[in-house]
Amino acid sequence: MTLSLDYAALSDVGRVRRNNEDSAYAGPHLLLLADGMGGAAAGEVASAAAVQVIRRLDKPGISGADMMEALAGAVHRANERLSELVEEDPEREGMGSTVTALLFDGQQLGLAHLGDSRAYRMRDGHLEQLSHDHTFVQSLVDEGRISKEEAFTHPHRNLILRVLDGRPDSDPDLEMLDVQAGDRLLLCSDGLPDYVSDQVIATSMSDGTPDSVVVDLITHALEANSNDNVTCIVADVVETAPASGDQPQLVGAAAELAQGGTGRTEPTIPVGVHGDGEGGGSGHFDPEELRYAPRPPKRFLWLRRLAALVVVLGLIVGGGWFAYSWTQNQYYVGTNGDYVAIFKGVDEQIPGLNLSNIYEMQTLQVDKLPTYSREQVEGTIQADNLSGARTIVTELQRTADACAAKKTTPRPTTTPKPSTPPASGKPVSTPAKPPTSTATVAPSSPASTPSGTSPDDCDGVR
CATH class of the missing domain: 3.60.40.10 (PPM-type phosphatase domain)
Structure with a gap:
């Protein structure tokens, strides 16, 4: 119905x-x-x-x-x-x-x-x-x-x-x-x-x-x-x-x-x-x-909305600029090709934006470093400031110098004095003299042997 x-x-x-x-x-x-x-x-x-x-x-x-x-x-x-x-x-x-x-x-x-x-x-x-x-x-x-x-x-x-x-x-x-x-x-x-x-x-x-x-x-x-x-x-x-x-x-x-x-x-x-x-x-x-x-x-709703949009955009732009400025006051040590370099910025990738650039190229070759130090540099070493980055490079240079000295220094050897048989056929006792080393050993100093470096630290040096 x-x-x-x-x-x-x-x-x-x-x-x-x-x-x-x-x-x-x-x-x-x-x-x-x-x-x-x-x-x-x-x-x-x-x-x-x-x-x-x-x-x-x-x-x-x-x-x-x-x-x-x-x-x-x-x-x-x-x-x-x-x-x-x-x-x-x-x-x-x-x-x-x-x-x-x-x-x-x-x-x-x-x-x-x-x-x-x-x-x-x-x-x-x-x-x-x-x-x-x-x-x-x-x-x-x-x-x-x-x-x-x-x-x-x-x-x-x-x-x-x-x-x-x-x-x-x-x-x-x-x-x-x-x-x-x-x-x-x-x-x-x-x-x-x-x-x-x-x-x-x-x-x-x-x-x-x-x-x-x-x-x-x-x-x-x-x-x-x-x-x-x-x-x-x-x-x-x-x-x-x-x-x-x-x-x-x-x-x-x-x-x-x-x-x-x-x-x-x-x-x-x-x-x-x-x-x-x-x-x-x-x-x-x-x-x-x-x-x-x-x-x-x-009243003026469109003007208020526009003002709010401007404020939001200002905060975004200002925050972005502050973040970018902060990155440009950072330093780290890394590699540029075969050499060590000091970089300014941060080691991050953002499409369309470069956050780091080479600040100082160094004469230190990466392959002159031992394996451990080389891996550290290739992975980048963060520094507190430019002075800190330069200190890191100095220490790396000392490590490389120490390894190079160890590699070129020969081992010390001894030459035994030949024995002369006695004329009477009786043994003659001759006082033993200390062996004379023909090797020249480089003096050790803090500059050539950095703290924490031992002979085993130089593996992988080319």
């Missing part, structure tokens, strides 16, 4: 505010409400833009699991639209909008919700809230810190935590809901439930047509001295042809902007004109000022 919606929508600016920041849309397949916020940042622009984007879902053919995907995609597209509007006019920075939408396929409902506008369902005389408020006081209720009754009169009940605001983390709650003939649905902005109790709302919802109910609900809000815009959509789930027909209804800021004939989402009231009169006079307090973690409009 395919069901239909018999709907009515109505919006009132209220008795205090000068402009209507609520927008609503009701059609055969979609019920949608958006409550804009941002004060001088033009909340009416935000709500109207959200409705204009999401209302495109009001068409047949979207059903089942596709409803969730369609709702999420539409909300994200609306969020991108708000981001574009802020980019076009930085004065709108800080504006946002709630979104509460019911997508209907004739058999079930798909709910998308973000903010503190509400969705209700009246079934068999029982009123049930379908949406969950994204507000500060609701978080207190969820944590058990205050009761629902206390939340109704809490001084910060207007402070909202999540909205559609053009930022990337604006994800809605999504839920599939069952529906049956006889159900009555209500979507409303916070101007109603913040001033009218659920009991009064339930009483109004229990009788009358959708047209009479929306009038009754808004009347209750105005009589309760609601100082906010009040918008309601009431829809009956019916088996017969709906009395409202299939013509969509657009109310609130979205309707006012559409009647302007510009085809663009621009405010009909200049930004800032309503800033000093929204509260009904300079002596009145407007709770809308506390909506969504109040953030004043940011």
Whole structure:
């Protein structure tokens, strides 16, 4: 069995505010409400833009699991639209909008919700809230810190935590809901439930047509001295042809902007004109000022972003220059071809950037060093400074000189004196004389024998 919606929508600016920041849309397949916020940042622009984007879902053919995907995609597209509007006019920075939408396929409902506008369902005389408020006081209720009754009169009940605001983390709650003939649905902005109790709302919802109910609900809000815009959509789930027909209804800021004939989402009231009169006079307090973690409009947003980019680039360039300058004050000993050399910089490879160069070539050949010293030089020896690098070269030169001296110095030898036999044939005792060395041994000195060098240290010298 395919069901239909018999709907009515109505919006009132209220008795205090000068402009209507609520927008609503009701059609055969979609019920949608958006409550804009941002004060001088033009909340009416935000709500109207959200409705204009999401209302495109009001068409047949979207059903089942596709409803969730369609709702999420539409909300994200609306969020991108708000981001574009802020980019076009930085004065709108800080504006946002709630979104509460019911997508209907004739058999079930798909709910998308973000903010503190509400969705209700009246079934068999029982009123049930379908949406969950994204507000500060609701978080207190969820944590058990205050009761629902206390939340109704809490001084910060207007402070909202999540909205559609053009930022990337604006994800809605999504839920599939069952529906049956006889159900009555209500979507409303916070101007109603913040001033009218659920009991009064339930009483109004229990009788009358959708047209009479929306009038009754808004009347209750105005009589309760609601100082906010009040918008309601009431829809009956019916088996017969709906009395409202299939013509969509657009109310609130979205309707006012559409009647302007510009085809663009621009405010009909200049930004800032309503800033000093929204509260009904300079002596009145407007709770809308506390909506969504109040953030004043940011002027010259493009200039601030450019300045931030310049600062970031300056830090990157400055840091890079500092790092490069540091490398150019470092020294190490290495090889250049067959010779030892002192290098300035660091022995690191960065594509397109040379971090070291030869500072002093030495006459010391690498192959004149013993194996251990040669491997050290080929792997580079880091120095604390230029003086340290030169000291390292001096020590290497001493090691090479010591090995060269050891290699060219012959071993000492002795020549025995021939014995002459005695004439008498008797042995004659001849005192032994110390052998005479024919080798000349080079005197040892610190310059020719560096500390730590032993004969075994010179292996591998060529």
